[in-house]
Amino acid sequence: MRSAMTRVSMRNIVAHKLRLALTILAVVLGTAFIAGSLMFTNMLDRTFSSAVSSQFDGVDAVAGPGENMAALPNEVVDELRDAPGVDKLNIEGSATVVAATTEGDPIQTGQGGSTATIYYPADESVGQAAEIVDGRAPDAVGEAVLNQNAAGKYGISLDQQLTIVDQAGRQTYTVVGFYNDEVAQSASLAFQISPESFREFYTDGATVPRVSLSAAEGIAPQQLVDDLRAAHPELKIDTGEVLAEEATKQVRDALSFVSYFLIAFGLVGLLVGTFLIANTFSMIVAQRTKEFALLRALGASKSQITRSVSVEAFIVGLLGSVLGVIAGAGLVAIIKAVMGANDMPLPDGGLGLSAQAVGVPIVVGVVVTLLSAWAPARKAGQVQPVEAMRSSESASPQPLRARTIAGVVIIAVAAVAAATGVSWEEGTTANRAILVGTAAVGVIAGVFLAGPAFSLPVVPPLGRLIGAPFGAMGRLASTNTRRNPRRTSATAFALMLGIALVTVIGMLGASMKQSVADLTKNEITAEYVLTGPDTGAFPVPADLPGRLPGVEGVGEVVSYSEVPIAVNDEFGYQFGPYGASPVFSGDPAELLSLEMVDGTSKLEGDTVIAPEAWAKERGWSVGDTVTISAPGISPETVEATLGGIFAESNVIKAPAVGLDTAMKLVPSSTVKINMVGVNGDGTADAGQLRANLEAEVKPDIIVQVRSTDEMSGQVMGMIDQMLFILYALLSLAVIIAILGIVNTLTLSVIERRQEIGMLRAVGSKRGQVRTMIILESVQMAIFGALFGILMGLGLGWAFLTVLADQGLKNIDIPWTLVGVMLAGSIVVGILAALWPAQRAAKTPPLDAISD
Structure with missing residues (x-):
């Protein structure tokens, strides 16, 4: 009997090709994103790991500054060059620059960048030298070679002169050659200049960043490293292999966030797909009640029926998951093509195929499909032989009490968890967020269970309202959605979840945009703020604050930097192993709105000002002495006085130090000026002051003059870019939801074949049947949108309230987006119903009735 039931399962799959295709599609959509996520991160990992490891090919040792050293002195470099066992030595260093034509027009690299590194010919190079494919190598100060693909992209020709700007000043490069580098992106300008040029332009003349060395013949890399360490214990010296492994690990750690991020959205897609799969199997089992009853009457046991449905689920899950892996590879290929078309080409790292990227989605897809089908499979096994005599599945009762009670209880518990997370002011942000996240899962599960009961008081009145202009067909559509609330709720649920996430x-x-607007309006008081590209990501020239006081109409000038110094051995901001503290030249109160609780904001002499919470936690008072140090750079320290304590600020969240004090400990090269604030002296109006400032900074090329409104506008643009990526990923969940509606409606049409045939037999036209199906779809889509928006608003408010300590204090509801989603749900309902409605309209009346 077991083999007979297996044959029945296989024949069922083959006999219902449309039903099979719709179910497999649900699995494909659920697994494709996970497969694509794993493949994409594999591809990035291979690409960047290859790029990193190639930098160290042929490098036997790398020597850099040790503790309390900022760079390698020239005399140490000479000692390393002459050390026993050393064959060649290369200076290593890189400078981030901005390139422009000699007319002062910046070369817009978009998502790329511009860097300057050092060129060595093949006979002098430690490791692999760049291959000059046109022109010649740079051999004079100011000459450079450029990656050929970027030269072609930006129309840069041989012997062309370019203006190159960095934070220390500006230089002129003459491009004398082009080189080929498979790793260099065409969107990025990768200049290589002679060691003499790099020393003159990008070092202080007395030091270099670090050096790479190759061992003489017969000397092992580790032996060379050991000998150099013994001779220079003050330096940090490692083999190239060790540094390559460290750099590769850093790349993988950085990419792990991308991986988690993409997989999180893949799981969202899979979650929506899970409900779609479960819904599909539930409907299929319901449609096959008579078939299962006949099998039971012929002697099939409950376990055999359950196994039969589970076998079908396994086959569907396996087929769908395999196709999902193929679709994931297609997603990666599309991403590469899109990035290439938008000036962000990825080097050829394949499609990222690996055993994990193929195996994990298949296992997850099969397991999820089996779990989704388990409840319907058990239900199929419980079908009694007598049910074969019933006319249709609709005759069987569908009690909602138990699942409704369970759903309401879960929602109530989730609401308590969310309320606790929101009101628990003493708790950490992470713990409060975990509570709200748990509440979100509970709300989703509760709404899924209680959804059919929730739909009864909402969907029928909504259906009557929407269907009123369509007469009898409108009323019939309303009746149909009320008649089977489980189907109505399950159809709407996937869309509900997608819209809640959006x-x-x-x-x-x-809320982020509102917070940024409030921050710039309420915190920045300077009339104009001068920054580099990307709001301080590229520092402004170091000499700019000193030049601005000479500009007509300029009064106070204040610069804000982040410098690697510590106050009482604590950095203000810690980024992994790196740390920095805020440093100001001038009075910070002329740039920012500071409410002084005690003392003064002026950083005169060796003075520090601190936030109230910071000072209170450490028991500081105005007049106390603190120690300023530069860990890892200088062994010296400076004793400073706490001159003022200020109330909470969204800009300065740590003790701020004066620039003159910081310069006693660190070289000027470590001071990166993020922004410069300028106030007028009253002799020029705002428009004239701006014009004067723009004229002054025009030769700098990179400096932009902005008002506070313009600053917030740029940051808002960056937020919009981030949200665009999120919405693009979430759109997959919405697409799955739309296909879920198509799936459910199509199965509904199959299930109601007799009913639709009867309508056609009594005179209903094809257009009327189409209208009825479309109205049903629109009702369910609007129901899903309404509940999704309510869920989203509630959960969003809870999450943002918990994140208030992270700067998101002003919760803003995007009413335009809410309106668009409501209107869009109508469009979704119509589009999703087109094919099922057309299929229903073509139902032959007599054949349907005879079935």
């Missing part, structure tokens, strides 16, 4: 992300984005 609403949460929309609230996050709107």
Whole structure:
């Protein structure tokens, strides 16, 4: 009997090709994103790991500054060059620059960048030398070679002169050659200049960043490293292999966030797909009640029926998951093509195929499909032989009490968890967020269970309202959605979940933008702020603050930097192993709105000002002495006085030090000026002051003059870019939801074949049947959108309230987005119903009735 049931399962799969295709599609959509995520991160890992490891090919040792050293002195470099066992020595260093034509027009690299590194010919190079494919190598100060693909992209020709700007000043490069580098992106300008040029332009003349060395013949890399360490214990010396492994690990750690991020959205897609799969199997089992009853009457046991449905689920899950892996590879290929078309080409790292990227989605897809089908499979096994005599599945009762009670209880518990997370002010942000996240899962599960009961008071009145202009067909559509609330709720649930996620992300984005607007309006008081590209990501020239006081109409000038110094051995901001503290030249109160609780904001002499919470936690008072140090750079320290304590600030969250004090400990090369604030002296109006400032900074090329409104506008643009990526990923969940509606409606049409045939037999036209199916779809889509928006608004408010300590204090609801989603749900309902409605309209009346 077991083999007979297996044959029945296989024949069932083959006999219902449309049903099979719809079910497999649900699995494909659920697994494709996970497969694509794993493949994409594999591809990035291989690409960047290859790029990193190639930098160290042929490098036997690398020597850099040790503790309390900022760079390698020239005399140490000479000693290393002459050390026993050393064959060649190369200076290593890189400078981030901005390139422009000699007319002062910057070369816009978009998502790329511009860097200057050092060129060595093949006979002098430690490791692999760049291959000059046109022109010649740079041999004079100011000459450079450029990656050929970027030269072609930006129309740069041989012997062309370019203006090159960095934070220390500006130089002129003459491009004398082009080289080929498979790793260099065409969107990025990768200049290589002679060691003499690099020393003159990008070092202080007395030191270099680090050096790479190759061992003489017969000397092992580790032996060379050991000998050099013994001779220079003050330096940090490692083999090239060790540094390559460390750099590769850093790349992988950085990419792990991308991986987690993408997989999180893959799981969202899989979650929506899971409900779609479960819904599909539930409907299929319901449609096959008579078939299962006949099998039971012929002697099949409950376990055999359950096994039969589970076998079908396994086959569907396996086929869908394999196709999902193929679709994931297609997603990666599309991403590479899109990035290439938008000036962000990825080097050829394949499609990222690996055993993990193929195996994990298949296992997850099969397991999820089996779990989704388990409840319907058990239900199929419980079908009694007598049910074969019933006319249709609809005759069987569908009690909602138990699942409704369970759903309401879960929602209530989730609401308590969310309320606890929101009101628990003493708790950490992480713990409060975990509570709200748990509440979110509970709300989703509760709404899934209680959804059919929730739909009864909402969907029928909504259906009557929407269907009123369509007469009898409108009323019939309303009756159909009320008749089977389980199907109505299950159809709407996937869309509900997708819209809830979009609403949460929309609230996050709107609140971030509002917070940025409030920050710039309420915190920045300077009339104009001067920054480099990307709001301080590229520092402004170091000499700019000193030049601005000479500009007509300029009064106070204040610069804000982040410098690697510590106050009482604590960095203000810690980024992994690196740390920095805020440093100001001038009075910070002329740039920012500071409410002084005690003392003064002026950083005169060796003075420090601190936030109230920071000072209170450490027991500081105005007049106390603190120690300023530069860990890892200088062994010296400076004793400073706490001159003022200020109330909470969204810009300065750590003790701030004066620039003159910081310069006693660190070289000027470590001072990166993020922004410069300028106030007028009253002799020029705002428009004239701006014009004067723009004229002054025009030769700098990179410096932009902005008002506070313009600053917030740029940051908002960056937020919009981030949200665009999130919405693009979330759109997959919405697409799955739309296909879920198509799937459910199509199965519904199959299930109601007799009913639709009867309508056609009594005179209903094809257009009327189409209208009825479309109205049913629109009702369910609007129901899903309404509940999704309510869920999203509630969960979004809870999450943002918990994140208030992270700067998101003003919760903003994106009403425009809410309106668009409501209107879009109508469009979704119509589009999703087109094919099922057309299929229903073509139902032959007599054949349907005879079935």
